[in-house]
Amino acid sequence: MIVTAAQISPTVLDRDATIQKITASIAEAAREGSQLIAFGETFLPGYPFWVDQIPNPTFENSHQKAVHARYLTESVDIAAGHLNPICEAAKINKIFVVIGIAERVGHTLFASCVTINNEGTILNVHRKLCATFEERLCWGNGDAQGLRVFQCHDFHLGSLNCWENWMPLARTALYEQGENLHVAIWPGSDKLTRDITRFVAKESRSFVLSAGGILNWSDVPTDLSGIEPQTGWIQNGGSCLAGPDGEWIGEPITEREGLFHWDIEIERVLEERQNFDPVGHYARPELLKLEIDHKRIHSLRTTSDSENV
Numbered sequence: 001m002i003v004t005a006a007q008i009s010p011t012v013l014d015r016d017a018t019i020q021k022i023t024a025s026i027a028e029a030a031r032e033g034s035q036l037i038a039f040g041e042t043f044l045p046g047y048p049f050w051v052d053q054i055p056n057p058t059f060e061n062s063h064q065k066a067v068h069a070r071y072l073t074e075s076v077d078i079a080a081g082h083l084n085p086i087c088e089a090a091k092i093n094k095i096f097v098v099i100g101i102a103e104r105v106g107h108t109l110f111a112s113c114v115t116i117n118n119e120g121t122i123l124n125v126h127r128k129l130c131a132t133f134e135e136r137l138c139w140g141n142g143d144a145q146g147l148r149v150f151q152c153h154d155f156h157l158g159s160l161n162c163w164e165n166w167m168p169l170a171r172t173a174l175y176e177q178g179e180n181l182h183v184a185i186w187p188g189s190d191k192l193t194r195d196i197t198r199f200v201a202k203e204s205r206s207f208v209l210s211a212g213g214i215l216n217w218s219d220v221p222t223d224l225s226g227i228e229p230q231t232g233w234i235q236n237g238g239s240c241l242a243g244p245d246g247e248w249i250g251e252p253i254t255e256r257e258g259l260f261h262w263d264i265e266i267e268r269v270l271e272e273r274q275n276f277d278p279v280g281h282y283a284r285p286e287l288l289k290l291e292i293d294h295k296r297i298h299s300l301r302t303t304s305d306s307e308n309v
Contacts, residue, residue: 001035001036001152001153001154001155001261001262001263001264001265002032002033002034002036002242002262002264003034003035003036003037003038003082003181003207003241003261003262004032004034004036004037004038004239004260004261004262004299005028005037005083005209005210005211005212005239005240005258005259005260006010006022006025006026006029006037006038006039006043006211007040007042007098007188007201007211007212007213007237007239007256007257007258007260008021008025008039008113008214008257008258008259008260009202009213009214009216009219009257010046010213010215011043011045011046012046012215012219012220012221013045013046013071013074013075013221013224013259014045014072014253015045015074015075015076015082015091015221016042016047016233018043018045018046018154019044019082019086021087022039022043022044022086022089023085023089024045025037025039025196026089026090026093026095026097027089027092027093028094028259029093029259029261030093030094030288031084031260032259032263033095033261034095034097034259035094035095035118035152035153036095036096036152036157036181036209037095037096037097037212037259038097038098038099038159038183038184038185038209038211039097039098039099039100039185039213040185040186040188040211040212040214041100041111041113041161041162041186041187041213042100042101042102042184043100043101043159043213044076044099044100044101044102044112045071045074045075045076045102046102046112046187046215047187047188047213047235048067048071048102048135048137048138049187049215049234049235050064050067050224050226050227051064051135051137051138051170052081052095052134054067054225054227054247055099055114055163055187055226056228057119059095061226062093062226063225063226063227064224064226066225066226067203067224068137068138068226070127070224071102071138072090072104072107072109072130075103075109076100076101076102076103076104076112077096077103077104077106078103078114078122078125080120081132083114083116083122086099086114086116086163087120087121087122090118090119090120090122091118091119091120091237092115092309093118094118094192096115096117096157096158097114097115097116098113098116098159098183098185098211098217099113099116099185100112100113100114100119100185101113101114102139103125105277108140109138109141110127110139110142110145110218111127111131111135111139111142111161111162112126112127112128112146112161113125113126113127113128113159113160113161113183113185114126114261115150115157115159116209117150117152123150123231124146124148124150124159125146126142126145126146126147126148126159126161127140127141127142127146127193128141128142128161128162128164129141129142129143129144129164129167129170130163130164130167132162132163133257139219142297143293143295143296144173144292144293144294145294145295145296145297147170147173147174147203147294148174148221148293148294149177149178151245152181152248152280153287154175154266155180155181155199155264155266155269156177156178156179156180156181157179157181157182157183158174158177158179158181158182158183158186159179159183159184159185160174160182160183160185160223161176161185162184162186162187162192163184163205165184165196165200166196168272169201169290171203171291172279173267173290173292175204175206175278175279176259176279176290179204179206179304180186180204180205180206180207180244180266180269181206181207181209182200182201182206182207182208183208183209183210183211184196184197184208184209184210184211184212185210185211185212186210186212186213186238186265187212187213187235188212188213188214188215188235188236188237188238189195189212189235189236189237189238190237190238190252190254190286191213191238192212193210193212193238193239193240193242193252194238194252196210197240197241197252198242198246198247200242201242201243201244201245202242202244202245203245203274203275203278204278205244205245205269205276205278206242206244206269207243207244207249207264207268207269208241208242209240209241209262210238210239210240210241210252211239212235212237212238212239212252213235213237214233214235214236214237214255214256214257215229215234215235216232216233216234216266217229217231217232217233217234218231218240220234225236231256231282232257233255235254237253237254237255237256237257238252239252239254239260240252241254241262241264243253243264244268244271245268245270245272246280249262249264250262250272264307282283
């Protein structure tokens with residue numbers, strides 16, 4: 001199976017224009033024979049790099065508020081059908097898509113990883129468990145509803161957002177469901193992907209595809225409130241692929257846009273599971289257990305009168 005990391009820049013804070021880039025990339029990857037394509041963390045409509053670029057991100061900062069309002073406006077409401085063009089592209093091109101979105105629920109944003117199958121069906125929406133450091137200025141914390149694994153041709157596919165990949169229990173939740181192809185999505189940096197990609201691959205004895213975003217200051221809108229223009233890379237990519245022995249199949253690629261393809265075979269997973277399976281023959285479930293609550297977290301639970309009778 002050929003898998004692809006889409007290391008391209010979004011049209012920052014422009015949902016419709018970024019969707020056009022996504023669907024074009026899906027079609028191009030399919031023409032190259034790819035059966036799965038992955039995009040970076042909150043690629044649609046862009047990673048909130050501005051939260052630590054606006055000077056003095058203090059409480060009630062007017063610039064932070066103005067950009068956040070714009071972020072909310074351009075974010076993704078799944079119920080409103082914003083992902084429909086991407087689902088249609090997945091269906092037409094018969095390709096799985098893993099994509100990071102800023103998901104809008106009411107007036108709260110989540111960093112969500114969406115999995116769409118090759119029939120255009122949304123299989124999963126996983127909301128990042130913990131927003132990291134400055135991300136807490138714009139995202140809420142998610143839940144475990146999306147910690148799930150799905151059949152993808154010969155593989156069992158799971159995915160996590162950015163620093164979630166450092167959370168051992170989140171990884172274990174996917175391993176326990178048979179994951180052997182792990183997709184890690186990132187805002188874009190080889191500093192983020194270089195160590196963890198190989199580590200997770202070796203720990204899980206799985207293929208690990210890291211899809212990193214890429215963004216240059218030249219791609220940033222000039223009218224973002226409170227941001228002083230600079231030059232150079234904000235996010236330098238870092239997309240890569242490690243095999244189930246923890247060795248590189250494709251080392252992190254930086255400072256270059258493109259669709260990067262690699263070929264993977266299920267037999268390599270089976271070979272490496274011979275001596276280690278973290279939730280199988282090398283586990284002690286009678287001693288060590290993991291409990292997962294898959295319920296979606298809501299702030300309101302309604303009880304009808306009939307239930308009170």
